[in-house]
Amino acid sequence: MEYKIARIPGDGIGPEISEEAVRVLNRIGELYGHTFTCAEVDAGGIAIDKYGDPLPEEQLEICRKSDAVLLAAVGGEKWDDLPVDKRPEKGLLRLRGGLGLFANLRPAIIYSELKAACPLKDEIVGDNLDILILRELTGDVYFGERGGDDITYSSDLMNYHDYEVERIARLAFESARKRDKKVTSVDKANVLATSRLWRNTVNRVAKDYPDIELNHMYVDNAAMQLVRNPRQFDVVVTGNLFGDILTDEASMITGSIGMLPSASLGSTKLGMYEPIHGSAPDIAGTGKANPIAMILSCAMMLRYSFDLETEAQAIEAAVKAVLKNGARTADIAAGGKSISTREMSDLILAELK
Numbered sequence: 198m199e200y201k202i203a204r205i206p207g208d209g210i211g212p213e214i215s216e217e218a219v220r221v222l223n224r225i226g227e228l229y230g231h232t233f234t235c236a237e238v239d240a241g242g243i244a245i246d247k248y249g250d251p252l253p254e255e256q257l258e259i260c261r262k263s264d265a266v267l268l269a270a271v272g273g274e275k276w277d278d279l280p281v282d283k284r285p286e287k288g289l290l291r292l293r294g295g296l297g298l299f300a301n302l303r304p305a306i307i308y309s310e311l312k313a314a315c316p317l318k319d320e321i322v323g324d325n326l327d328i329l330i331l332r333e334l335t336g337d338v339y340f341g342e343r344g345g346d347d348i349t350y351s352s353d354l355m356n357y358h359d360y361e362v363e364r365i366a367r368l369a370f371e372s373a374r375k376r377d378k379k380v381t382s383v384d385k386a387n388v389l390a391t392s393r394l395w396r397n398t399v400n401r402v403a404k405d406y407p408d409i410e411l412n413h414m415y416v417d418n419a420a421m422q423l424v425r426n427p428r429q430f431d432v433v434v435t436g437n438l439f440g441d442i443l444t445d446e447a448s449m450i451t452g453s454i455g456m457l458p459s460a461s462l463g464s465t466k467l468g469m470y471e472p473i474h475g476s477a478p479d480i481a482g483t484g485k486a487n488p489i490a491m492i493l494s495c496a497m498m499l500r501y502s503f504d505l506e507t508e509a510q511a512i513e514a515a516v517k518a519v520l521k522n523g524a525r526t527a528d529i530a531a532g533g534k535s536i537s538t539r540e541m542s543d544l545i546l547a548e549l550k
């Protein structure tokens with residue numbers, strides 16, 4: 198079968214890791230008889246330089262017409278002084294909004310081979326820690342009305358509709374069904390009206406999932422519990438702002454930002470897949486970037502947009518195998534011997550047979 202992918206290499210290390218992702222996809226295609234065709238899309242800093250816009254409409258249109266979007270990373274110092282609405286990140290917000298991607302799924306997994314990179318004590322982490330965080334992506338304070346002059350007074354309106362909460366809550370319960378059957382909903386219902394709506398809606402949806410255990414947690418407590426006792430979590434579901442912060446925290450307990458993929462999903466099969474890290478300008482062009490987060494993002498794409506579960510697991514198994522054999526890029530080498538971006542993906546390709 199043929200799958201159309203809109204590929205956004207972006208800025209910094211983006212093009213380097215994106216290239217490795219394509220090699221892995223081509224290998225999967227050869228092995229399992231699929232064709233992945235990539236249309237290159239300009240977004241982020243490169244698009245600002247070319248068109249004066251971080252995501253021109255015709256570039257977004259290419260994404261809309263694809264089966265999935267594969268994004269590396271955007272941004273860099275060069276564009277840091279632009280106003281918020283003109284910056285590379287605006288391109289990302291427009292992609293999420295324009296494609297109706299309301300849920301960001303971030304697995305936080307600790308590979309036993311990389312336990313040394315985890316900043317938490319062994320007895321806290323235990324074996325095979327595997328948390329799935331779902332962050333709402335198209336509502337909340339990031340999309341509320343803005344006001345003020347940025348100098349003497351400013352405001353950002355936090356707002357949610359029940360349907361926005363309901364659809365991500367359902368996704369959380371459905372995901373939990375395929376995992377350890379537990380959902381933790383995170384809010385600030387002791388203070389915020391939007392959080393009371395959040396909690397009421399999650400409780401209502403929960404009635405359709407009697408087989409799933411649900412608990413509620415305030416966001417400040419959740420931030421603490423993630424480092425105090427991360428093993429209590431299976432699926433965590435939360436709003437856009439809280440999710441932004443908690444997902445970064447959860448990724449750090451796994452030890453390396455270069456390892457973790459993410460998926461952004463909507464109500465159709467068209468999803469966007471990207472590593473959780475940024476464009477890492479400090480190591481761009483040095484061959485030091487870890488391609489694993491990008492490669493595992495491809496696995497999520499195969500799983501969620503293309504329903505190719507076997508192929509997704511083949512990629513994940515290949516990554517585990519090379520880690521087991523001791524291959525390390527600099528970010529996960531803990532000061533020991535490290536290999537380059539290309540060498541790492543060569544090893545992963547060699548495991549795919």
Ligand code: NAI
Nearest residue numbers: 270271272273274455474475476477478479480486487528
């Ligand atoms: P970053 O994630 O790019 O880098 C943080 C640190 O992690 C750096 O030391 C970097 O070298 C390292 N790192 C990141 N990815 C790595 C990889 N694959 N392998 C090895 N080391 C890796 O975050 P930072 O420095 O805050 O942001 C840099 C630029 O990226 C900014 O312009 C920012 O706006 C943008 N950014 C873009 C995102 C996106 O495209 N989704 C997300 C986060 C930041």
Ligand code: MG
Nearest residue numbers: 441442444445
């Ligand atoms: Mg973030």
